[in-house]
Structure formats: structure tokens, C-alpha cells
Amino acid sequence: MRNISDIIEGYLKGVIEVSERDYIEIKRNEVAEKFQCVPSQINYVINTRFTADRGYLVESKRGGGGYIRIKRIKLHTKSDVLSDVINRLEHGASQSMAEDIVFRLLNEEIISKREAKLILSASDRTTLLLPLPTRDEVRARIMIAMLYTLKYQSSI
């Protein structure tokens, strides 16, 4: 029995998939109604599943004719995607941030499954075993160093 958040996530991704544009617009209340949940549940799904680290951009408008717009960040080259995530890592990286980034790279076929596992294992908190905030800083440096080598290789 899966949870409703995963179901809504899957639904929204499906809608994006079949959409002709590179973004979709939803009405929070309609989606909540469709899945029989409170409207703020939609915010929860968006905040946890459609983050910038995962490659999404979200905009919204309140009031009459309000909407939530979800956009897949579509960068042109693999090198651009790597630059983007490296940038995001500059200010430290939590484990969940690292995971989101690795899954995004896997999804965009920039890294292989084996490489994903390598990166995740190296940046796992039980591997680093350092106190915060050092741990997040070291994790960020490790991630950046690894992605940097990929960026150079992939752009040659």
C-alpha cells in the first residue's frame, strides 16, 4: 500500500511526460480533489519531489485564475547539467541533496548506475563519519571533484 504522495508524484510526472509544452499548470484544489487529500498535500509533494536539485522549477500564482506551474529544467548539453549541479553544491551538500543530484544525473543519462553507486557510497554519512558541519563541506568537495572530472571528460 503506497502512500498518496508517491501516487501524486507519479501522476504529475506522467502529466509532464505527455505534455507538449515543457511545463504543466495545475490547479492545486483540483489535484487535491482528484486524490481526495487536503490541498497542502500538493505543496508537500512539490516541495519534496519537484525540487531544483531534482531538475524542476516551480512557479505559482494565487487568487482567481491561480495555478502551480511545474517545469522540467531542460539544459542542452550534459556539460551544462553538470555545471548546474556543481554550482548548487558550492555551499555544502546534505546527504539528501547529494542523492537528489545523483538520481537526476542518472535520469538524464549523464552517469551510469555503477557510477551513481560509487558517488552515493563515497558521500554517504556512514562513510564520511565526520561531525557536522565538516561532513557536509567534505561531501560537497567530494561531489564537486567527481562531477568536475565527468564534466571535462564529457565535454571533450
Added chain:
Amino acid sequence: MRNISDIIEGYLKGVIEVSERDYIEIKRNEVAEKFQCVPSQINYVINTRFTADRGYLVESKRGGGGYIRIKRIKLHTKSDVLSDVINRLEHGASQSMAEDIVFRLLNEEIISKREAKLILSASDRTTLLLPLPTRDEVRARIMIAMLYTLKYQSSI
């Protein structure tokens, strides 16, 4: 009468056996309920019987819709070399030691050139930027974690 841990182990293996997928998902509380034991007993069984060395990979999620997923994995064919190398890393790793190891793995075609670069960049002293002896300890843990994932690969 065998002990409850053995019984639960046998039950879970049976479930994996008949499962069409190569993994199963259980709910900790349900299994505990079924065998009339405390939930943490399930953790005990998993930690002692479904280890990577025995060919299993375990993932889990907490919160609503949480689960424990148990997956069969298979050993990498070059597993012996990896075991050997991992062993030698147990007592810390200098940068030159890490480099030697990576070149050996590359030579024996256990890792690709890209993977070699990933590992080297992650374990470089300018990446870790930690004082000794911490740096060598963290490097060793990172190397071990990465090589460990290579030793065991998911059977998917």
C-alpha cells in the same frame, strides 16, 4: 523448536523464492505481528542474515507507506581482487596507496577509466582537505565504500 530469528529468516527467504521480482518489500510491523515478536527483531534478522556478504541488499523507508526492501545481489566476477584490495585498506590509506590501487583495478579491467578518475578525484588530498591522520582515515573509508559497491552488484 528453532529460534524465532531462524524462522523469520526462512520465511523471508521463502517469500523471495516465490516472488516474481528479484526483491520483496515487507512492512516491519506486519512481519513482527505475524511472528509475535517485537519489531526490532526484524532488524536483527536482517542485520545478521541478509548482509551483503550473504548476497543481499536492503533498503528501507520510514514514515507513512514505509517498507523494508530486500534484494538479491550477485558477486562481481572479479570479487577476489576487490576483497584483497579492500582488506589492505582497512588500516588507512595514503594518497599514493589509493593511486596504486586504482591503477591496479584499471589494469585488471575491473573499473573503467571514467570510474578510475571518479575514485581518484574523490580521494585526492586537495578534495578532502582534512588534517592528518583524519584525512587518511576518511580516504580509506571512502575507498572501501566505493570498492564495496563494485564487489556487490544488484542482480537486476
Added chain:
DNA sequence: ATAATTAAGTCAAATATAGTCAAAGTCAAT
């Protein structure tokens, strides 16, 4: 302009799971 209406956003409490750790218990081999 101002008020009413319509949407979305925030935040914290309640709920639902799983994880950790150490004390206590069991049992077989000295």
C-alpha cells in the same frame, strides 16, 4: 478605492513507519 472572493502558501501537530542500542535472557561448550 474598498470589500469580497478565490486561490495558493506556511507551519506545526498528529500519525505512521523504521532504526539504534544496550540490557537481559538462552544455551552450548568448557
Added chain:
DNA sequence: ATTGACTTTGACTATATTTGACTTAATTAT
């Protein structure tokens, strides 16, 4: 009887999800 490995138990912790009351913003009607 003692020891030591393994097992059982439960209190405490960590994390993810669900829910709803309250807030904020944009539009529409007066």
C-alpha cells in the same frame, strides 16, 4: 558453574507523511 556467542526485548530516536488552521496574494465586484 562459567564463559561467550547469539538472541530477545523494549525504551528511545529518527524520519516521512498526513492533516488542518491560519496567512498571504491576486482578482473581481461594488
